[in-house]
Amino acid sequence: MTSAASDPAPSGFLARRRLGLRVWWTMLVICLEERLVYRGDFVLGTLMRFLPIVTQVFLWTAVFGATSSGSIAGYSRNDIVAYYLLTMVSRAFSSMPGLASGIARSIRDGSIKKYLVQPVDYVGYLLAARIAHKLVYYAVATLPFAGVFLFCRDYFPPIPDWTTLGAFTLSLVLSFLLGFFMEATLGMLGFWFLEVSSIVFAYMLVQYMLSGHMFPLDMLRDIPTGVAGVSVADVVRFLPFEYTAYFPAAVWLGKVQGAELVRSLVVEAAWVGVMIVACRIAWWRGTRRYSAFGG
Amino acid sequence: MHNSSQPRTNASSATGEPVIEVRGLAKEYRVFDKPEGLLASVTGLFNRKSRVVEALRGVNLQVEKGEFVAMLGPNGAGKTTFLKLLSGIITPTRGAATVLGSVPWERTDDFRRRFALVMGQRNQLWWDLPAAESFRLHKEIYRIDTPRFERTRDELVDLLDVRKLLLRPVRDLSLGERMKLELVAALLHEPEVLFLDEPTIGLDVVAQHSLHRFLAHVQAERQMTVILTTHYMKDVAALCKRLVVVTEGSILYDGSLEQIVDRFTSHKIVTLDLDAPPDPAAIDRLGFPCEIRGPQVILRIDRTRIADVLPGILRGQGVRDVSVEDVPLEEIVAEMFRSGSTAGTDGATGAPR
Numbered sequence: 340m341t342s343a344a345s346d347p348a349p350s351g352f353l354a355r356r357r358l359g360l361r362v363w364w365t366m367l368v369i370c371l372e373e374r375l376v377y378r379g380d381f382v383l384g385t386l387m388r389f390l391p392i393v394t395q396v397f398l399w400t401a402v403f404g405a406t407s408s409g410s411i412a413g414y415s416r417n418d419i420v421a422y423y424l425l426t427m428v429s430r431a432f433s434s435m436p437g438l439a440s441g442i443a444r445s446i447r448d449g450s451i452k453k454y455l456v457q458p459v460d461y462v463g464y465l466l467a468a469r470i471a472h473k474l475v476y477y478a479v480a481t482l483p484f485a486g487v488f489l490f491c492r493d494y495f496p497p498i499p500d501w502t503t504l505g506a507f508t509l510s511l512v513l514s515f516l517l518g519f520f521m522e523a524t525l526g527m528l529g530f531w532f533l534e535v536s537s538i539v540f541a542y543m544l545v546q547y548m549l550s551g552h553m554f555p556l557d558m559l560r561d562i563p564t565g566v567a568g569v570s571v572a573d574v575v576r577f578l579p580f581e582y583t584a585y586f587p588a589a590v591w592l593g594k595v596q597g598a599e600l601v602r603s604l605v606v607e608a609a610w611v612g613v614m615i616v617a618c619r620i621a622w623w624r625g626t627r628r629y630s631a632f633g634g
Numbered sequence: 635m636h637n638s639s640q641p642r643t644n645a646s647s648a649t650g651e652p653v654i655e656v657r658g659l660a661k662e663y664r665v666f667d668k669p670e671g672l673l674a675s676v677t678g679l680f681n682r683k684s685r686v687v688e689a690l691r692g693v694n695l696q697v698e699k700g701e702f703v704a705m706l707g708p709n710g711a712g713k714t715t716f717l718k719l720l721s722g723i724i725t726p727t728r729g730a731a732t733v734l735g736s737v738p739w740e741r742t743d744d745f746r747r748r749f750a751l752v753m754g755q756r757n758q759l760w761w762d763l764p765a766a767e768s769f770r771l772h773k774e775i776y777r778i779d780t781p782r783f784e785r786t787r788d789e790l791v792d793l794l795d796v797r798k799l800l801l802r803p804v805r806d807l808s809l810g811e812r813m814k815l816e817l818v819a820a821l822l823h824e825p826e827v828l829f830l831d832e833p834t835i836g837l838d839v840v841a842q843h844s845l846h847r848f849l850a851h852v853q854a855e856r857q858m859t860v861i862l863t864t865h866y867m868k869d870v871a872a873l874c875k876r877l878v879v880v881t882e883g884s885i886l887y888d889g890s891l892e893q894i895v896d897r898f899t900s901h902k903i904v905t906l907d908l909d910a911p912p913d914p915a916a917i918d919r920l921g922f923p924c925e926i927r928g929p930q931v932i933l934r935i936d937r938t939r940i941a942d943v944l945p946g947i948l949r950g951q952g953v954r955d956v957s958v959e960d961v962p963l964e965e966i967v968a969e970m971f972r973s974g975s976t977a978g979t980d981g982a983t984g985a986p987r
Binding site: 452456629 | 663665718721722723724725739743746747750751753759760762763768770771773774775776777803884916
């Protein structure tokens with residue numbers, strides 16, 4: 340009954356990794372099962388997300404109807420519709436509904452204690468839960484997505500080459516990680532503030548504008564910052580936000596290519612790295628603070 | 635309070651090797667008072683008034699392997715704070731503690747695999763899933779190999795008779811059923827140390843009883859070290875030989891159940907059943923504090939004098955039946971709670987050193 344007898348102490352680094360991965364896999368499966376409990380609500384929520392795109396298409400049709408030129412900032416009406424549909428795909432990967440507020444809630448109501456007492460990594464658990472969330476979402480949303488894309492296929496340029504498709508896929512995976520670690524870090528502010536909903540709201544607002552969710556970000560190219568010929572788009576390019584919506588869409592549409600594509604992917608990966616570190620630091624300092632003042 | 639003069643009553647199960655050592659453990663919280671009223675709320679935005687609350691004021695405790703210790707105290711006495719410190723959820727303001735040789739608030743995985751904490755209503759079980767799923771996750775988290783997992787699970791599940799509940803979503807279970815499954819989850823990895831924070835709160839008598847039986851059995855069989863906090867005397871009487879009474883963040887008493895009676899009461903309760911309701915004046919003449927309930931008389935008689943006075947009383951009044959009992963534990967403890975910290979300073983009790 341001593342722990343030495345009951346716990347086969349994993350020897351090497353790899354063995355420990357493998358055990359960690361097994362815990363994580365079990366969490367993923369259990370999160371999947373949990374997700375499926377509320378499948379009705381989930382299906383409805385998923386389908387409702389298609390509504391905004393319809394209003395966007397109408398809005399831009401009206402905008403293009405009002406201008407005499409056939410293009411705005413290099414976008415034709417078709418380009419715009421294709422762009423919005425593609426940002427929907429980006430956001431299907433990068434958006435994290437309820438993540439930050441969920442973390443803050445578990446800090447406030449004390450359910451976070453479980454993760455302090457058990458030998459388990461909270462961030463790893465959240466990641467498993469979120470992947471499960473996304474997998475169920477894709478299972479539900481793939482069909483309607485396919486339908487919409489098929490219906491709107493005339494708006495799209497020809498399907499890009501394999502390199503672009505690869506870069507697109509990579510940018511989506513990175514956008515998932517970026518979105519996850521940004522929101523997780525935000526949620527951990529709950530260790531310092533009782534309520535984070537207004538912070539999350541402010542973040543959403545900035546995110547909405549600077550991610551390209553609201554309009555294609557290259558429209559900012561002609562807006563100068565007033566400093567040595569640098570445009571607003573040049574600044575935004577170095578922020579993490581555009582990688583959660585604009586960037587994958589721009590890759591598909593062939594707006595980012597060659598060396599610029601590589602550089603942008605590197606910047607995106609770097610942001611993922613920065614946010615992973617930020618999230619770890621927030622967790623580490625947050626739990627220390629929680630231990631000292633709260634509990 | 636664990637000096638050598640104090641007999642260790644549960645020496646039969648304890649092996650003499652300290653599993654929990656606590657020295658001068660203190661925890662202070664800073665709380666912000668929000669005064670009543672809108673105006674006060676507005677001024678409070680700029681000038682928040684805070685004060686320090688001492689949840690725990692320098693507690694010393696040593697628990698040996700295999701001991702089952704009850705911590706008894708009113709709400710806000712510091713019991714839960716104490717368990718949170720020992721499970722590493724919070725860090726102390728002062729003092730030191732080791733559990734199984736580790737400092738709890740360092741939260742090493744190695745340490746966390748060797749103990750379990752069950753906090754009243756807070757669930758380790760997944761709300762929307764059957765408990766069997768949560769158990770499966772615990773199996774991985776605590777790295778329990780499959781044969782051992784199945785053996786332990788089956789044993790615990792049979793002891794509590796909850797096999798038919800395993801596949802039902804936890805949200806559909808009653809409070810008592812949930813508590814039982816929480817305990818199974820906590821014991822799957824065979825922790826060496828178990829902290830129970832008010833496990834019987836809100837349970838009916840039958841559920842309390844079956845929980846008591848289960849805990850007593852598992853603790854004895856596994857030689858597990860258990861600290862249980864409660865404010866029910868029933869829990870204490872059913873489970874623990876060692877009792878720690880806490881009020882206002884200090885230990886008032888640490889010792890055996892029997893001793894608390896000896897030490898804190900000077901009298902016994904003598905109940906006489908008479909043929910007919912007695913004459914109050916005659917009873918008063920006996921010279922003891924008394925209570926008359928119809929034909930029944932309850933007297934409080936000094937322990938040292940009982941042998942001398944009882945024969946006289948029995949001869950006098952047409953007594954049909956008599957019983958001599960100790961003061962009920964509830965009464966002693968309630969009295970200790972009331973006298974609170976003042977009683978803790980008189981040296982005879984387990985005042986914090």
